[in-house]
């Protein structure tokens with residue numbers, strides 16, 4: 001069974017293996033834990049049979065107008081089971097009183113987010129790929 005939580009209680013780097021799979025230089029599990037702890041909001045999907053985190057979403061917010069969904073990932077073996085959609089829904093509910101919830105995504109993922117009521121918008125970004133792993 002997949003369980004959802006907004007709490008990092010009891011989560012260690014051992015629970016966070018396998019993420020960043022599509023990236024050339026993914027963050028280590030230790031760095032993943034730092035990312036989760038440094039975020040203003042986190043939702044986790046946990047496989048209760050293995051006690052493993054199999055999906056997560058992180059968001060940053062000013063607490064007044066805006067929240068930004070910074071990362072969303074579901075492990076490949078668990079994709080296509082609505083887990084990603086449920087994680088997005090949790091963020092949208094958590095920040096339902098704010099003016100805007102923002103994210104950047106590739107064009108082919110827009111239909112996925114549109115199903116949660118989000119609309120395409122234009123964005124800008126600087127990406128420093130040498131910093132992708134989050135290691136200093």
Ligand SMILES: CC(C)(COP(=O)(O)OP(=O)(O)OC[C@H]1O[C@@H](n2cnc3c(N)ncnc32)[C@H](O)[C@@H]1OP(=O)(O)O)[C@@H](O)C(=O)NCCC(=O)NCCS
Pocket residue numbers: 022072073074075078079080081082083084085086104105106108109112
């Ligand atoms: C995107 C992601 C979080 C979706 O999680 P999920 O649990 O599989 O999502 P759901 O089961 O709720 O929805 C699956 C739908 O998303 C679509 N989808 C997932 N990844 C997609 C992609 N890269 N391009 C286009 N559509 C995609 C699937 O086609 C599926 O649509 P369908 O139900 O019509 O077949 C997951 O595929 C993932 O972790 N991908 C790698 C990391 C990533 O791209 N994160 C988002 C960064 S903006």
